[in-house]
Amino acid sequence: MNEYEEWIGRKRRMHDIVSPRLAEHYAVTLDEILAEGPELPGIQWCLSPDALPPADLGRDGHPKTGLFLPKLPLPRRMWASGDLEMTGGLCLGDKVTRTSTITDISFKTGRTGDLGFVTVEHRYAVSGETRINERQMIVYRDDPSPDAPAPTPPQADIWQVVHKAQVKTNPTLLFRYSALTFNGHRIHYDHPYATGVEGYAGLVVHGPLQATWLQNVATTVLGRTPRSFTYRGMAPLICGATAIVEARGNGKELELRVRNGQGNFVTMQASAT
Template structure:
Protein backbone atom coordinates (compact mmCIF):
# COMPACT_ATOMS: atom_id res chain seq x y z
CA UNK A 1 0.00 0.00 0.00
CA UNK A 2 1.37 3.44 -0.91
CA UNK A 3 0.55 6.61 0.98
CA UNK A 4 0.70 10.05 -0.60
CA UNK A 5 2.88 12.58 1.18
CA UNK A 6 3.90 15.96 -0.19
CA UNK A 7 6.03 17.10 2.75
CA UNK A 8 9.02 19.20 1.77
CA UNK A 9 11.57 21.57 3.24
CA UNK A 10 14.65 23.54 2.23
CA UNK A 11 17.97 24.23 3.95
CA UNK A 12 21.14 26.21 3.39
CA UNK A 13 24.62 25.21 4.59
CA UNK A 14 27.99 26.91 4.18
CA UNK A 15 29.90 23.60 3.87
CA UNK A 16 32.31 24.57 6.65
CA UNK A 17 35.84 23.50 5.69
CA UNK A 18 36.74 22.58 9.29
CA UNK A 19 34.02 19.94 9.34
CA UNK A 20 35.33 18.47 6.08
CA UNK A 21 38.81 18.31 7.64
CA UNK A 22 37.34 16.49 10.64
CA UNK A 23 35.78 13.88 8.36
CA UNK A 24 39.04 13.42 6.45
CA UNK A 25 40.83 12.83 9.76
CA UNK A 26 38.10 10.46 10.98
CA UNK A 27 38.56 8.35 7.84
CA UNK A 28 42.34 8.36 8.23
CA UNK A 29 43.04 10.75 5.35
CA UNK A 30 45.14 13.95 5.31
CA UNK A 31 43.04 17.00 6.20
CA UNK A 32 44.01 18.86 3.04
CA UNK A 33 40.76 20.16 1.48
CA UNK A 34 40.77 23.89 0.76
CA UNK A 35 37.89 26.25 0.08
CA UNK A 36 36.73 25.76 -3.51
CA UNK A 37 38.22 22.26 -3.85
CA UNK A 38 35.93 19.50 -5.18
CA UNK A 39 34.79 17.35 -2.25
CA UNK A 40 35.09 13.56 -2.35
CA UNK A 41 31.75 11.79 -2.92
CA UNK A 42 29.32 11.68 0.03
CA UNK A 43 31.07 14.41 2.04
CA UNK A 44 27.82 16.40 1.81
CA UNK A 45 26.38 13.87 4.27
CA UNK A 46 28.04 15.73 7.18
CA UNK A 47 26.13 18.93 6.37
CA UNK A 48 22.49 20.10 6.48
CA UNK A 49 22.08 19.23 10.16
CA UNK A 50 18.59 19.38 11.65
CA UNK A 51 19.22 19.59 15.42
CA UNK A 52 16.27 19.13 17.76
CA UNK A 53 16.03 19.61 21.55
CA UNK A 54 15.93 16.45 23.72
CA UNK A 55 12.17 16.71 24.17
CA UNK A 56 11.71 16.37 20.39
CA UNK A 57 13.64 13.08 20.11
CA UNK A 58 12.29 9.54 19.97
CA UNK A 59 13.52 6.62 22.10
CA UNK A 60 16.25 5.82 19.54
CA UNK A 61 17.79 9.30 19.59
CA UNK A 62 16.43 10.32 16.19
CA UNK A 63 14.04 13.28 15.89
CA UNK A 64 10.58 11.96 16.72
CA UNK A 65 8.51 10.90 13.72
CA UNK A 66 5.47 12.89 12.72
CA UNK A 67 7.11 16.12 11.52
CA UNK A 68 8.91 15.71 8.17
CA UNK A 69 9.03 11.89 8.42
CA UNK A 70 5.52 10.52 9.08
CA UNK A 71 4.82 8.31 12.09
CA UNK A 72 4.04 4.87 10.66
CA UNK A 73 3.65 3.08 13.99
CA UNK A 74 6.85 1.02 13.58
CA UNK A 75 9.66 1.79 16.06
CA UNK A 76 12.86 0.54 14.42
CA UNK A 77 14.48 2.64 11.70
CA UNK A 78 17.27 1.67 9.30
CA UNK A 79 18.78 3.30 6.22
CA UNK A 80 17.79 0.81 3.51
CA UNK A 81 19.16 2.18 0.22
CA UNK A 82 20.22 5.21 -1.73
CA UNK A 83 21.01 6.56 -5.17
CA UNK A 84 23.18 9.54 -6.04
CA UNK A 85 23.40 11.32 -9.39
CA UNK A 86 26.44 13.60 -9.56
CA UNK A 87 25.60 16.42 -11.99
CA UNK A 88 28.83 18.20 -11.06
CA UNK A 89 31.19 18.13 -8.10
CA UNK A 90 30.27 19.86 -4.85
CA UNK A 91 32.84 22.36 -3.62
CA UNK A 92 34.24 22.60 -0.11
CA UNK A 93 33.56 25.81 1.80
CA UNK A 94 30.95 27.08 -0.69
CA UNK A 95 27.34 27.76 0.34
CA UNK A 96 24.85 25.12 -0.82
CA UNK A 97 21.05 24.91 -0.88
CA UNK A 98 19.15 21.65 -0.45
CA UNK A 99 15.49 21.05 -1.23
CA UNK A 100 13.96 17.87 0.16
CA UNK A 101 10.64 16.15 -0.51
CA UNK A 102 9.08 12.84 0.48
CA UNK A 103 8.47 11.04 -2.79
CA UNK A 104 6.58 8.06 -1.40
CA UNK A 105 5.57 6.07 1.67
CA UNK A 106 4.99 2.37 1.02
CA UNK A 107 3.81 -0.33 3.42
CA UNK A 108 4.60 -4.01 2.84
CA UNK A 109 4.36 -7.34 4.61
CA UNK A 110 7.83 -8.88 4.75
CA UNK A 111 9.01 -12.30 5.93
CA UNK A 112 9.98 -10.73 9.26
CA UNK A 113 6.72 -8.77 9.69
CA UNK A 114 5.24 -5.44 8.56
CA UNK A 115 7.58 -2.95 6.89
CA UNK A 116 7.25 0.67 5.83
CA UNK A 117 9.54 2.36 3.31
CA UNK A 118 9.94 6.14 3.11
CA UNK A 119 11.64 7.54 -0.01
CA UNK A 120 13.12 11.04 0.27
CA UNK A 121 14.59 13.05 -2.62
CA UNK A 122 17.20 15.76 -2.06
CA UNK A 123 18.43 18.22 -4.70
CA UNK A 124 21.56 20.19 -3.79
CA UNK A 125 22.59 23.34 -5.63
CA UNK A 126 25.69 25.49 -5.43
CA UNK A 127 25.94 28.91 -7.08
CA UNK A 128 22.51 28.30 -8.59
CA UNK A 129 23.53 25.08 -10.37
CA UNK A 130 22.15 21.63 -9.55
CA UNK A 131 25.14 19.59 -8.39
CA UNK A 132 23.66 16.46 -6.78
CA UNK A 133 20.40 14.56 -6.69
CA UNK A 134 20.14 12.02 -3.89
CA UNK A 135 17.37 9.50 -3.25
CA UNK A 136 17.28 8.00 0.25
CA UNK A 137 15.13 5.02 1.22
CA UNK A 138 14.44 4.49 4.92
CA UNK A 139 12.83 1.34 6.31
CA UNK A 140 10.79 0.98 9.48
CA UNK A 141 9.98 -2.33 11.18
CA UNK A 142 8.76 -3.86 14.44
CA UNK A 143 10.92 -4.62 17.46
CA UNK A 144 12.50 -8.07 17.27
CA UNK A 145 12.16 -8.37 13.48
CA UNK A 146 15.28 -9.84 11.86
CA UNK A 147 15.81 -10.73 8.22
CA UNK A 148 18.07 -13.54 6.98
CA UNK A 149 21.37 -12.21 5.61
CA UNK A 150 22.23 -13.22 2.03
CA UNK A 151 25.63 -14.62 1.08
CA UNK A 152 28.01 -12.26 -0.71
CA UNK A 153 29.72 -13.08 -4.03
CA UNK A 154 33.34 -14.20 -3.91
CA UNK A 155 34.31 -13.35 -7.51
CA UNK A 156 35.74 -9.87 -6.87
CA UNK A 157 38.73 -8.67 -8.89
CA UNK A 158 39.86 -6.26 -6.16
CA UNK A 159 39.27 -6.13 -2.42
CA UNK A 160 40.11 -4.06 0.63
CA UNK A 161 39.82 -5.09 4.28
CA UNK A 162 38.22 -2.57 6.65
CA UNK A 163 37.81 -2.54 10.42
CA UNK A 164 35.71 -0.44 12.77
CA UNK A 165 35.61 0.48 16.44
CA UNK A 166 33.36 2.45 18.76
CA UNK A 167 35.49 5.59 18.39
CA UNK A 168 35.06 5.67 14.62
CA UNK A 169 31.30 5.12 14.92
CA UNK A 170 31.01 7.85 17.56
CA UNK A 171 32.97 10.37 15.46
CA UNK A 172 30.95 9.58 12.32
CA UNK A 173 27.71 9.95 14.30
CA UNK A 174 28.92 13.31 15.62
CA UNK A 175 29.94 14.62 12.20
CA UNK A 176 26.63 13.62 10.62
CA UNK A 177 24.66 14.69 13.74
CA UNK A 178 23.11 11.20 13.78
CA UNK A 179 21.70 10.54 17.23
CA UNK A 180 20.62 6.94 16.51
CA UNK A 181 21.66 5.06 19.65
CA UNK A 182 22.44 1.78 17.84
CA UNK A 183 25.73 3.40 16.74
CA UNK A 184 27.08 4.44 20.17
CA UNK A 185 24.93 2.97 22.98
CA UNK A 186 25.81 -0.73 23.03
CA UNK A 187 23.39 -1.63 25.81
CA UNK A 188 20.51 -0.05 23.87
CA UNK A 189 21.61 -1.72 20.62
CA UNK A 190 21.68 -5.15 22.28
CA UNK A 191 18.79 -5.00 24.76
CA UNK A 192 16.24 -2.86 22.89
CA UNK A 193 16.90 -3.40 19.19
CA UNK A 194 18.42 -6.89 19.45
CA UNK A 195 21.75 -6.42 17.70
CA UNK A 196 25.01 -8.20 18.58
CA UNK A 197 26.85 -4.94 19.20
CA UNK A 198 27.05 -1.40 17.88
CA UNK A 199 25.83 -1.17 14.28
CA UNK A 200 28.12 0.31 11.62
CA UNK A 201 26.24 3.12 9.85
CA UNK A 202 24.81 2.15 6.48
CA UNK A 203 25.91 5.53 5.08
CA UNK A 204 29.45 4.91 6.38
CA UNK A 205 29.60 1.61 4.45
CA UNK A 206 28.20 3.39 1.37
CA UNK A 207 30.77 6.16 1.86
CA UNK A 208 33.63 3.65 1.91
CA UNK A 209 32.28 1.84 -1.16
CA UNK A 210 31.98 5.16 -3.01
CA UNK A 211 35.59 5.99 -2.24
CA UNK A 212 36.62 2.50 -3.38
CA UNK A 213 34.66 2.94 -6.64
CA UNK A 214 36.05 6.44 -7.24
CA UNK A 215 39.58 5.07 -6.93
CA UNK A 216 38.72 2.71 -9.82
CA UNK A 217 36.64 5.00 -12.04
CA UNK A 218 37.64 8.54 -11.20
CA UNK A 219 34.84 11.08 -10.69
CA UNK A 220 31.54 9.23 -10.36
CA UNK A 221 28.44 10.09 -12.40
CA UNK A 222 26.12 7.94 -10.28
CA UNK A 223 26.14 5.46 -7.44
CA UNK A 224 23.34 3.22 -6.11
CA UNK A 225 23.48 1.03 -3.01
CA UNK A 226 21.29 -1.17 -0.84
CA UNK A 227 21.93 -2.42 2.69
CA UNK A 228 21.24 -6.15 3.01
CA UNK A 229 22.45 -7.02 6.53
CA UNK A 230 23.87 -5.13 9.53
CA UNK A 231 27.58 -5.10 10.31
CA UNK A 232 28.75 -4.81 13.93
CA UNK A 233 31.53 -2.52 15.16
CA UNK A 234 33.71 -5.45 16.27
CA UNK A 235 33.56 -7.20 12.88
CA UNK A 236 36.07 -7.05 10.04
CA UNK A 237 34.61 -6.58 6.56
CA UNK A 238 35.85 -6.65 2.97
CA UNK A 239 35.08 -4.03 0.33
CA UNK A 240 34.78 -5.87 -3.00
CA UNK A 241 34.83 -4.69 -6.63
CA UNK A 242 34.14 -6.22 -10.03
CA UNK A 243 33.16 -4.49 -13.28
CA UNK A 244 31.21 -1.58 -11.80
CA UNK A 245 29.68 -3.70 -9.03
CA UNK A 246 30.74 -3.23 -5.41
CA UNK A 247 29.72 -4.95 -2.21
CA UNK A 248 30.58 -5.35 1.48
CA UNK A 249 31.25 -8.89 2.67
CA UNK A 250 31.16 -9.51 6.41
CA UNK A 251 32.10 -12.52 8.56
CA UNK A 252 30.94 -15.95 7.35
CA UNK A 253 30.45 -14.45 3.90
CA UNK A 254 27.50 -12.30 5.00
CA UNK A 255 26.52 -9.71 2.40
CA UNK A 256 26.04 -6.38 4.15
CA UNK A 257 25.68 -4.01 1.19
CA UNK A 258 25.57 -4.11 -2.62
CA UNK A 259 26.20 -1.20 -4.99
CA UNK A 260 26.66 -0.19 -8.62
CA UNK A 261 28.86 2.67 -9.76
CA UNK A 262 29.50 4.56 -13.00
Protein backbone atom coordinates (compact mmCIF):
# COMPACT_ATOMS: atom_id res chain seq x y z
CA MET A 1 0.00 0.00 0.00
CA ASN A 2 2.94 2.38 0.43
CA GLU A 3 2.92 3.22 -3.27
CA TYR A 4 -0.70 4.45 -2.99
CA GLU A 5 -0.43 6.52 0.19
CA GLU A 6 0.49 9.64 -1.77
CA TRP A 7 -2.89 9.47 -3.52
CA ILE A 8 -4.88 9.76 -0.29
CA GLY A 9 -6.07 13.33 0.16
CA ARG A 10 -5.64 14.27 -3.49
CA LYS A 11 -8.24 16.90 -4.43
CA ARG A 12 -9.80 18.28 -7.56
CA ARG A 13 -12.23 21.19 -7.89
CA MET A 14 -14.47 21.63 -10.93
CA HIS A 15 -17.26 24.05 -11.87
CA ASP A 16 -20.43 23.60 -13.92
CA ILE A 17 -23.93 25.00 -14.30
CA VAL A 18 -27.34 23.35 -14.53
CA SER A 19 -28.04 24.91 -17.90
CA PRO A 20 -31.42 24.97 -19.69
CA ARG A 21 -30.06 22.52 -22.29
CA LEU A 22 -28.80 20.09 -19.67
CA ALA A 23 -32.02 20.27 -17.66
CA GLU A 24 -34.16 19.70 -20.76
CA HIS A 25 -32.07 16.77 -22.02
CA TYR A 26 -32.03 15.27 -18.53
CA ALA A 27 -35.81 15.50 -18.26
CA VAL A 28 -36.52 13.83 -21.60
CA THR A 29 -33.99 11.08 -20.86
CA LEU A 30 -35.69 10.22 -17.55
CA ASP A 31 -39.14 10.82 -19.03
CA GLU A 32 -42.01 9.78 -16.74
CA ILE A 33 -39.78 8.64 -13.86
CA LEU A 34 -38.56 12.21 -13.23
CA ALA A 35 -39.90 13.56 -9.91
CA GLU A 36 -42.06 16.69 -10.05
CA GLY A 37 -40.70 19.95 -8.74
CA PRO A 38 -37.87 22.41 -9.42
CA GLU A 39 -35.13 20.12 -8.07
CA LEU A 40 -33.55 17.57 -10.41
CA PRO A 41 -32.62 14.49 -8.36
CA GLY A 42 -29.52 12.77 -9.70
CA ILE A 43 -28.43 15.56 -12.03
CA GLN A 44 -25.25 15.95 -9.95
CA TRP A 45 -23.87 12.91 -11.79
CA CYS A 46 -24.18 14.83 -15.08
CA LEU A 47 -22.07 17.78 -13.90
CA SER A 48 -18.35 18.38 -14.43
CA PRO A 49 -17.63 15.18 -16.36
CA ASP A 50 -14.06 14.26 -17.25
CA ALA A 51 -13.20 15.59 -20.70
CA LEU A 52 -9.78 14.39 -21.81
CA PRO A 53 -8.11 13.92 -25.21
CA PRO A 54 -7.99 10.42 -26.71
CA ALA A 55 -4.37 9.93 -25.66
CA ASP A 56 -5.48 10.11 -22.01
CA LEU A 57 -8.15 7.43 -22.31
CA GLY A 58 -7.74 3.80 -21.31
CA ARG A 59 -8.83 0.74 -23.26
CA ASP A 60 -12.33 0.97 -21.76
CA GLY A 61 -12.90 4.60 -22.80
CA HIS A 62 -12.54 5.97 -19.26
CA PRO A 63 -9.72 8.41 -18.41
CA LYS A 64 -6.55 6.45 -17.75
CA THR A 65 -5.83 5.67 -14.14
CA GLY A 66 -2.78 7.45 -12.82
CA LEU A 67 -4.15 10.90 -13.73
CA PHE A 68 -6.61 11.75 -10.94
CA LEU A 69 -7.47 8.23 -9.80
CA PRO A 70 -4.56 5.94 -8.82
CA LYS A 71 -3.15 3.43 -11.30
CA LEU A 72 -4.29 0.11 -9.86
CA PRO A 73 -3.07 -3.18 -11.41
CA LEU A 74 -6.66 -4.18 -12.31
CA PRO A 75 -8.29 -3.28 -15.65
CA ARG A 76 -12.08 -3.37 -15.15
CA ARG A 77 -13.86 -0.47 -13.48
CA MET A 78 -17.25 -0.69 -11.76
CA TRP A 79 -19.42 2.07 -10.24
CA ALA A 80 -20.24 0.07 -7.14
CA SER A 81 -21.89 1.93 -4.27
CA GLY A 82 -22.18 5.18 -2.41
CA ASP A 83 -24.10 7.31 0.03
CA LEU A 84 -25.30 10.89 -0.14
CA GLU A 85 -26.28 13.41 2.52
CA MET A 86 -28.34 16.28 1.10
CA THR A 87 -29.61 19.57 2.45
CA GLY A 88 -31.38 20.15 -0.85
CA GLY A 89 -31.26 19.30 -4.53
CA LEU A 90 -29.90 21.08 -7.58
CA CYS A 91 -32.11 23.23 -9.78
CA LEU A 92 -32.08 24.91 -13.16
CA GLY A 93 -29.55 27.75 -13.18
CA ASP A 94 -27.51 26.58 -10.21
CA LYS A 95 -23.77 27.24 -10.55
CA VAL A 96 -22.19 24.22 -8.91
CA THR A 97 -18.68 23.68 -7.58
CA ARG A 98 -17.73 20.05 -7.05
CA THR A 99 -14.76 19.30 -4.82
CA SER A 100 -13.55 15.69 -5.08
CA THR A 101 -11.15 14.09 -2.61
CA ILE A 102 -9.63 10.59 -2.66
CA THR A 103 -10.10 9.32 0.90
CA ASP A 104 -9.21 5.62 0.80
CA ILE A 105 -7.59 2.89 -1.34
CA SER A 106 -7.78 -0.76 -0.36
CA PHE A 107 -7.53 -4.27 -1.79
CA LYS A 108 -9.08 -7.64 -1.05
CA THR A 109 -9.65 -10.99 -2.70
CA GLY A 110 -13.22 -12.05 -3.43
CA ARG A 111 -14.90 -15.02 -5.04
CA THR A 112 -14.11 -13.65 -8.49
CA GLY A 113 -10.48 -12.70 -7.79
CA ASP A 114 -8.56 -9.63 -6.70
CA LEU A 115 -10.46 -6.39 -6.11
CA GLY A 116 -9.27 -2.82 -5.67
CA PHE A 117 -11.44 -0.18 -3.95
CA VAL A 118 -11.08 3.57 -4.35
CA THR A 119 -13.26 5.84 -2.23
CA VAL A 120 -13.87 9.38 -3.46
CA GLU A 121 -15.80 12.01 -1.56
CA HIS A 122 -17.59 14.69 -3.58
CA ARG A 123 -18.95 17.94 -2.20
CA TYR A 124 -21.42 19.84 -4.41
CA ALA A 125 -21.81 23.49 -3.40
CA VAL A 126 -23.90 26.39 -4.74
CA SER A 127 -22.75 29.90 -3.78
CA GLY A 128 -20.48 28.36 -1.18
CA GLU A 129 -23.32 26.38 0.46
CA THR A 130 -22.98 22.60 0.38
CA ARG A 131 -26.07 20.92 -1.05
CA ILE A 132 -24.78 17.35 -1.45
CA ASN A 133 -22.05 15.35 0.26
CA GLU A 134 -21.35 12.07 -1.52
CA ARG A 135 -19.07 9.16 -0.70
CA GLN A 136 -18.53 7.08 -3.85
CA MET A 137 -16.95 3.64 -4.05
CA ILE A 138 -15.26 2.60 -7.31
CA VAL A 139 -14.19 -1.02 -7.70
CA TYR A 140 -11.50 -2.38 -10.02
CA ARG A 141 -11.18 -6.06 -10.87
CA ASP A 142 -9.43 -8.53 -13.17
CA ASP A 143 -10.73 -9.53 -16.58
CA PRO A 144 -13.09 -12.50 -16.29
CA SER A 145 -11.74 -15.99 -16.74
CA PRO A 146 -13.41 -17.67 -19.75
CA ASP A 147 -13.84 -20.84 -17.65
CA ALA A 148 -15.42 -19.13 -14.65
CA PRO A 149 -19.18 -19.62 -14.18
CA ALA A 150 -21.32 -16.51 -14.31
CA PRO A 151 -22.17 -15.11 -10.86
CA THR A 152 -25.69 -15.85 -9.63
CA PRO A 153 -27.58 -12.57 -9.18
CA PRO A 154 -29.73 -12.07 -6.05
CA GLN A 155 -33.34 -13.08 -6.63
CA ALA A 156 -36.01 -10.54 -5.74
CA ASP A 157 -38.38 -11.42 -2.93
CA ILE A 158 -41.99 -10.22 -2.86
CA TRP A 159 -42.46 -6.61 -1.76
CA GLN A 160 -45.55 -4.69 -0.68
CA VAL A 161 -44.64 -1.63 -2.72
CA VAL A 162 -45.77 1.96 -2.27
CA HIS A 163 -44.54 3.00 -5.71
CA LYS A 164 -43.49 1.18 -8.86
CA ALA A 165 -42.26 2.36 -12.25
CA GLN A 166 -41.04 0.57 -15.35
CA VAL A 167 -38.28 1.55 -17.76
CA LYS A 168 -37.77 -0.27 -21.03
CA THR A 169 -34.03 -0.18 -21.59
CA ASN A 170 -32.64 0.14 -25.11
CA PRO A 171 -29.47 1.39 -26.83
CA THR A 172 -30.96 4.86 -27.40
CA LEU A 173 -31.48 5.31 -23.65
CA LEU A 174 -27.90 4.23 -22.97
CA PHE A 175 -26.58 6.59 -25.66
CA ARG A 176 -28.52 9.53 -24.27
CA TYR A 177 -27.31 8.98 -20.72
CA SER A 178 -23.72 8.51 -21.89
CA ALA A 179 -24.05 11.80 -23.77
CA LEU A 180 -25.46 13.59 -20.71
CA THR A 181 -22.55 12.42 -18.57
CA PHE A 182 -19.84 12.38 -21.28
CA ASN A 183 -19.26 8.78 -20.23
CA GLY A 184 -17.02 6.95 -22.69
CA HIS A 185 -17.12 3.56 -20.95
CA ARG A 186 -17.39 1.09 -23.81
CA ILE A 187 -19.60 -1.40 -21.92
CA HIS A 188 -22.51 0.97 -22.61
CA TYR A 189 -22.23 1.13 -26.42
CA ASP A 190 -19.59 -1.29 -27.75
CA HIS A 191 -21.22 -4.74 -27.76
CA PRO A 192 -18.14 -6.74 -28.86
CA TYR A 193 -16.06 -5.08 -26.15
CA ALA A 194 -18.72 -5.50 -23.45
CA THR A 195 -19.17 -9.20 -24.19
CA GLY A 196 -15.77 -10.26 -25.49
CA VAL A 197 -13.44 -8.33 -23.16
CA GLU A 198 -15.38 -7.57 -19.98
CA GLY A 199 -17.54 -10.70 -20.12
CA TYR A 200 -21.01 -9.19 -19.86
CA ALA A 201 -24.08 -10.72 -21.51
CA GLY A 202 -24.69 -7.54 -23.51
CA LEU A 203 -24.54 -3.77 -23.21
CA VAL A 204 -24.71 -2.66 -19.58
CA VAL A 205 -27.14 -0.07 -18.21
CA HIS A 206 -25.21 2.61 -16.29
CA GLY A 207 -25.01 2.30 -12.52
CA PRO A 208 -25.59 6.04 -11.99
CA LEU A 209 -28.65 5.91 -14.25
CA GLN A 210 -30.17 3.21 -12.04
CA ALA A 211 -29.29 5.21 -8.92
CA THR A 212 -30.92 8.24 -10.56
CA TRP A 213 -34.14 6.30 -11.10
CA LEU A 214 -34.12 5.29 -7.45
CA GLN A 215 -33.40 8.82 -6.22
CA ASN A 216 -36.30 10.18 -8.29
CA VAL A 217 -38.69 7.52 -7.02
CA ALA A 218 -37.60 8.30 -3.45
CA THR A 219 -38.26 12.00 -4.05
CA THR A 220 -41.72 11.22 -5.46
CA VAL A 221 -42.71 9.05 -2.49
CA LEU A 222 -41.24 11.31 0.20
CA GLY A 223 -42.52 14.47 -1.45
CA ARG A 224 -39.07 16.08 -1.10
CA THR A 225 -35.42 15.48 -1.83
CA PRO A 226 -34.15 12.69 0.47
CA ARG A 227 -31.93 13.85 3.30
CA SER A 228 -29.92 10.64 2.95
CA PHE A 229 -29.66 8.21 0.06
CA THR A 230 -27.53 5.06 -0.05
CA TYR A 231 -27.16 2.77 -3.06
CA ARG A 232 -25.32 -0.42 -3.96
CA GLY A 233 -25.01 -2.27 -7.26
CA MET A 234 -25.94 -5.93 -6.97
CA ALA A 235 -25.75 -7.31 -10.54
CA PRO A 236 -25.42 -5.95 -14.08
CA LEU A 237 -28.61 -4.75 -15.75
CA ILE A 238 -28.29 -5.76 -19.39
CA CYS A 239 -29.76 -3.54 -22.07
CA GLY A 240 -33.03 -4.83 -23.48
CA ALA A 241 -34.52 -5.83 -20.15
CA THR A 242 -37.45 -4.00 -18.60
CA ALA A 243 -36.26 -2.42 -15.36
CA ILE A 244 -38.75 -2.41 -12.48
CA VAL A 245 -38.06 0.45 -10.05
CA GLU A 246 -39.78 -0.06 -6.69
CA ALA A 247 -40.06 1.47 -3.24
CA ARG A 248 -41.51 0.20 0.01
CA GLY A 249 -41.72 1.82 3.42
CA ASN A 250 -43.74 4.21 5.54
CA GLY A 251 -43.19 7.44 3.65
CA LYS A 252 -40.35 8.50 5.95
CA GLU A 253 -37.90 5.62 5.56
CA LEU A 254 -37.76 3.80 2.25
CA GLU A 255 -36.17 0.72 0.81
CA LEU A 256 -35.75 0.85 -2.96
CA ARG A 257 -34.54 -1.45 -5.67
CA VAL A 258 -34.17 -1.94 -9.39
CA ARG A 259 -34.94 -5.43 -10.60
CA ASN A 260 -34.73 -7.08 -13.98
CA GLY A 261 -38.30 -7.77 -15.02
CA GLN A 262 -37.27 -10.71 -17.19
CA GLY A 263 -35.17 -12.58 -14.62
CA ASN A 264 -36.70 -11.16 -11.43
CA PHE A 265 -33.32 -10.44 -9.85
CA VAL A 266 -32.09 -7.30 -8.13
CA THR A 267 -29.56 -5.14 -9.97
CA MET A 268 -29.38 -2.22 -7.52
CA GLN A 269 -30.72 -1.62 -4.03
CA ALA A 270 -30.99 1.60 -2.05
CA SER A 271 -32.43 3.25 1.02
CA ALA A 272 -33.63 6.81 1.60
CA THR A 273 -34.92 8.98 4.42
